[in-house]
Amino acid sequence: MKKAGLAFGDIFPLSREALGQILELSLSRGGEFSDIFLEHKVHHFINMEEDIIKETLESISLGLGIRVISGDRTGYGFTNDLSLEKVKKAALTAAAVASGKRGEHLISLQPVTSAHNVSPLSCPPERASLEEKISLVQRAYETAQKTDQRIKKVKVVYLDQGQSLIVANSDGDIVSDQRPLMKLTCSVISEKGKRREAGFSGGGGRVGLEYFSEKVTPEKIGQEAAEEALLLLDAVDPPAGEMPVVLAPGHSGVLIHEAVGHLLEADFVRKKTSVFWDKMEKQVGSSQLNIYDDPTIPHFRGSYNVDDEGTVPKRTLLIHKGKMVGVLQDRLSAKLMRMPWTGHGRRQDYTCIPLPRMSNTFVDRGEYDPEEIIRSVEKGFYANKYQGGQVEDSGKFTFSVSSGFLIEGGRLTAPVRLATLIGSNIDILTKIERLGSDLEFGLQTGTCSKGGQAVPVTDGCPTIKIKKMTVGGRV
Amino acid sequence: MAEDIVSVCRKCGADEVEVSLVSISEFSVDVRWQQIENLVEANTRYLSLKVIKEKRTAYATSSDLTRETLHRLIKNTINRASYAQPDEFSGLPSPAPELEIEIPALRLFDPDVPELEPERKIALAKETERIALSEKGITNTHGASFETKEAQLTLANSMGFLNEYEETLCSLSLGLQAGETDARAEGYWFSTQRLFKDIESPEEVAKKAVARTLRLLNPRKIKTQSVPVLFEPMMSSWLLGFLCACVSGVSIYQEASFLVNKLGERIASDKINVFDDGLLPAKLGTRPYDSEGVPSQTTPVIEKGELRNFLCNTYAARKLKLKSTANADGAGVGPTNFYLQAGRDQSSGMISTMDKGLILMRTIGHGLNPLTGDISRGAFGLWVEGGEICYPVSEITISGNLGEFLMKVEAVGDDLDFRTSVCGPSLLIGDVLVSGE
Numbered sequence: 001m002k003k004a005g006l007a008f009g010d011i012f013p014l015s016r017e018a019l020g021q022i023l024e025l026s027l028s029r030g031g032e033f034s035d036i037f038l039e040h041k042v043h044h045f046i047n048m049e050e051d052i053i054k055e056t057l058e059s060i061s062l063g064l065g066i067r068v069i070s071g072d073r074t075g076y077g078f079t080n081d082l083s084l085e086k087v088k089k090a091a092l093t094a095a096a097v098a099s100g101k102r103g104e105h106l107i108s109l110q111p112v113t114s115a116h117n118v119s120p121l122s123c124p125p126e127r128a129s130l131e132e133k134i135s136l137v138q139r140a141y142e143t144a145q146k147t148d149q150r151i152k153k154v155k156v157v158y159l160d161q162g163q164s165l166i167v168a169n170s171d172g173d174i175v176s177d178q179r180p181l182m183k184l185t186c187s188v189i190s191e192k193g194k195r196r197e198a199g200f201s202g203g204g205g206r207v208g209l210e211y212f213s214e215k216v217t218p219e220k221i222g223q224e225a226a227e228e229a230l231l232l233l234d235a236v237d238p239p240a241g242e243m244p245v246v247l248a249p250g251h252s253g254v255l256i257h258e259a260v261g262h263l264l265e266a267d268f269v270r271k272k273t274s275v276f277w278d279k280m281e282k283q284v285g286s287s288q289l290n291i292y293d294d295p296t297i298p299h300f301r302g303s304y305n306v307d308d309e310g311t312v313p314k315r316t317l318l319i320h321k322g323k324m325v326g327v328l329q330d331r332l333s334a335k336l337m338r339m340p341w342t343g344h345g346r347r348q349d350y351t352c353i354p355l356p357r358m359s360n361t362f363v364d365r366g367e368y369d370p371e372e373i374i375r376s377v378e379k380g381f382y383a384n385k386y387q388g389g390q391v392e393d394s395g396k397f398t399f400s401v402s403s404g405f406l407i408e409g410g411r412l413t414a415p416v417r418l419a420t421l422i423g424s425n426i427d428i429l430t431k432i433e434r435l436g437s438d439l440e441f442g443l444q445t446g447t448c449s450k451g452g453q454a455v456p457v458t459d460g461c462p463t464i465k466i467k468k469m470t471v472g473g474r475v
Numbered sequence: 476m477a478e479d480i481v482s483v484c485r486k487c488g489a490d491e492v493e494v495s496l497v498s499i500s501e502f503s504v505d506v507r508w509q510q511i512e513n514l515v516e517a518n519t520r521y522l523s524l525k526v527i528k529e530k531r532t533a534y535a536t537s538s539d540l541t542r543e544t545l546h547r548l549i550k551n552t553i554n555r556a557s558y559a560q561p562d563e564f565s566g567l568p569s570p571a572p573e574l575e576i577e578i579p580a581l582r583l584f585d586p587d588v589p590e591l592e593p594e595r596k597i598a599l600a601k602e603t604e605r606i607a608l609s610e611k612g613i614t615n616t617h618g619a620s621f622e623t624k625e626a627q628l629t630l631a632n633s634m635g636f637l638n639e640y641e642e643t644l645c646s647l648s649l650g651l652q653a654g655e656t657d658a659r660a661e662g663y664w665f666s667t668q669r670l671f672k673d674i675e676s677p678e679e680v681a682k683k684a685v686a687r688t689l690r691l692l693n694p695r696k697i698k699t700q701s702v703p704v705l706f707e708p709m710m711s712s713w714l715l716g717f718l719c720a721c722v723s724g725v726s727i728y729q730e731a732s733f734l735v736n737k738l739g740e741r742i743a744s745d746k747i748n749v750f751d752d753g754l755l756p757a758k759l760g761t762r763p764y765d766s767e768g769v770p771s772q773t774t775p776v777i778e779k780g781e782l783r784n785f786l787c788n789t790y791a792a793r794k795l796k797l798k799s800t801a802n803a804d805g806a807g808v809g810p811t812n813f814y815l816q817a818g819r820d821q822s823s824g825m826i827s828t829m830d831k832g833l834i835l836m837r838t839i840g841h842g843l844n845p846l847t848g849d850i851s852r853g854a855f856g857l858w859v860e861g862g863e864i865c866y867p868v869s870e871i872t873i874s875g876n877l878g879e880f881l882m883k884v885e886a887v888g889d890d891l892d893f894r895t896s897v898c899g900p901s902l903l904i905g906d907v908l909v910s911g912e
Contacts (some may be wrong), residue, residue: 052560055532062539076515080538093516197844240910381734388841394659398853419840420851420872472872472910
């Protein structure tokens with residue numbers, strides 16, 4: 001990784017010494033800890049619909065946020081005017097949260113580096129031409145459109161983002177990082193008679209343009225979206241009631257993200273609002289179950305070399321053999337809970353206070369043959385792709401399944417549209433009967449929202465059989 | 476500055492230009508267990524730019540307003556426009572609309588808001604939480620927050636439009652938990668207004684949040700069945716949000732809505748009247764003009780059950796051969812005050828007519844399909860039998876279709892309160908599928 005202050009000297013007009021002085025100023029009212037988050041982000045967007053490249057967008061975001069922690073209070077000021085005067089004003093705004101006596105601090109910042117690089121790229125998005133990016137969009141669009149006559153509408157969106165950041169804190173650490181992020185998504189509408197259905201697919205991650213020739217081609221994205229929309233034209237309405245449910249590998253990771261991951265974020269545990277707050281070292285699920293969150297997986301959307309507090313992250317074991325063993329920490333919660341940092345302090349951008357967040361969350365593989373799992377169900381529901389989900393702190397959750405299948409006599413039969421899965425997390429984790437040997441990850445297009453802050457994430461899981469779960473839908 | 480950028484873009488070869496500048500001052504305090512948890516204050520400015528050259532469109536935004544960055548951005552954007560394909564429907568509103576709205580009469584700005592002392596704001600949040608915590612049964616708190624925002628919005632375009640206005644917002648909110656660790660109920664309440672004097676008192680917000688939390692405690696499961704469902708105003712507002720997405724002119728030309736080709740048709744019970752009205756004084760969605768400078772108006776969306784208008788920006792209007800309804804919102808379409816007109820029924824009366832039914836209080840999840848109007852969401856509510864509220868229920872889903880729901884509205888409440896910019900009163904909807912065990 002590059003040394004701080006060298007790579008972005010042109011972008012950020014503040015020297016290392018100036019950052020040190022600002023930190024000293026932020027602690028001048030008696031705060032215990034302060035950090036500065038400097039961010040420069042350039043974002044590109046291409047939209048194709050109605051058979052034309054309709055528009056493009058370039059978006060530049062430059063700014064800085066200063067945080068002061070005093071006990072469990074956080075003061076925060078941010079500005080997009082990086083003149084020393086405005087930056088000092090933001091520091092004093094943040095400082096005001098403390099009301100102790102004037103602190104004396106001498107801060108000398110020393111660079112910290114990360115041991116891993118999650119985005120080694122041969123063709124980073126900022127070096128690719130607009131023509132190349134437009135061609136990806138057109139290829140996905142044309143493939144989707146040509147798949148079948150029943151495809152009525154196609155929309156393809158390309159997004160990339162280059163984020164440069166510096167974090168400096170009053171412990172004397174200064175860290176810099178550069179994070180590329182890219183995605184290509186295709187949405188399709190199919191029509192047969194009066195029936196109309198939607199399909200979606202996409203790909204991306206902390207990748208360069210080589211990803212679209214090596215890993216996931218635009219043609220594959222276009223075709224997958226079209227196939228989903230076509231499949232749903234013949235889909236039946238979902239069954240309703242309690243029944244065995246098999247969760248497809250990969251896409252179903254969103255269920256673990258929502259129903260388990262969020263409630264293992266340290267702020268919810270510390271505030272005792274999460275159902276897991278008193279479950280450390282206790283059995284909360286089937287003994288086959290192991291859940292990790294790993295920000296260090298190369299090229300994944302949720303990965304980073306350092307988190308947004310400058311901490312080098314670790315692969316974190318959350319659930320081990322069904323027992324709760326870990327939580328996702330940022331600095332504040334770790335301090336208050338007297339636990340080690342895990343490097344999960346993330347923020348949407350410089351206007352936001354960091355929060356404990358997930359990165360790439362997954363259920364580890366189990367022992368069962370996935371086909372065997374489906375064969376073991378006489379009558380049930382197979383949840384394949386999701387629109388999204390939501391969980392309450394109490395552990396109650398709801399998921400919208402955009403496409404699935406009926407399971408009849410141990411076989412996937414009719415496709416099913418818009419079903420809802422509801423339940424309560426510990427109850428469902430306990431009812432996990434079998435885990436497949438087929439760990440997969442969902443589309444590299446996901447974004448997680450918490451407290452109004454959106455961050456990129458990935459999730460994954462193997463085939464999972466749940467003994468009984470409530471499926472809601474139309475009858 | 477906005478005017479200067481328009482003229483620089485014109486000199487650099489753009490045919491049409493639209494520039495918007497926003498300056499925001501914001502403050503927020505979160506209080507939890509009577510201690511300040513977060514205190515945030517900031518001033519920021521943002522620029523958005525749209526250029527059209529030979530019917531090709533490009534957009535840009537920046538929070539870096541230094542001269543060098545802006546010059547580079549303008550040059551890039553005009554150059555980038557040539558990569559889009561010509562689109563005969565693109566372009567600024569033409570002819571340039573006349574603005575006859577008197578901005579002060581809309582009461583968007585409260586001079587008291589910038590004058591509020593931080594101590595006062597902190598005290599309001601603390602007081603709200605304190606009252607709630609003193610109530611029996613409340614076992615945990617997500618905290619209370621008070622937020623204020625002042626914004627100055629400037630819009631200029633190459634057709635000679637140049638206007639600006641100021642607006643304020645303030646908000647008091649509280650989230651609570653009741654019950655013990657594995658059987659908790661959650662609830663919240665909030666009051667958001669443009670004018671400080673319109674904000675509900677700490678007592679009102681606290682009492683409402685407490686009542687809304689406690690009533691969900693110790694829920695039961697119920698069997699799958701079809702029953703009448705009373706949508707509380709917050710739930711009607713959620714339903715209206717879905718309707719709003721389905722009448723967006725963008726969804727219509729993209730054929731991504733079940734209401735495509737339904738203009739003039741009966742799509743709802745004759746009790747239903749829905750408007751989008753950007754001119755209601757001091758309301759949250761009010762604005763003098765939309766993001767393209769088209770003056771705000773009152774748009775009937777559904778009248779006596781008949782679909783009257785789609786919400787359009789200039790682009791969607793041209794695609795659909797309609798007129799802009801002043802709903803441009805950035806590059807897309809958004810509502811102003813989108814509401815279902817209040818009726819005469821009281822919610823207590825609606826409950827007493829229910830032999831067996833559900834009062835819908837909260838939904839979670841994402842199960843909305845604009846293409847078909849299908850709805851399928853996790854739900855929390857109160858079970859009613861013989862016209863009396865019996866017990867709370869959870870782990871249920873309500874499902875159906877927006878089109879069917881609108882047709883099956885049996886009573887419209889008198890309790891529309893514009894708490895959010897997209898809103899509705901209590902609605903009694905007959906025969907909704909509630910799935911449980």
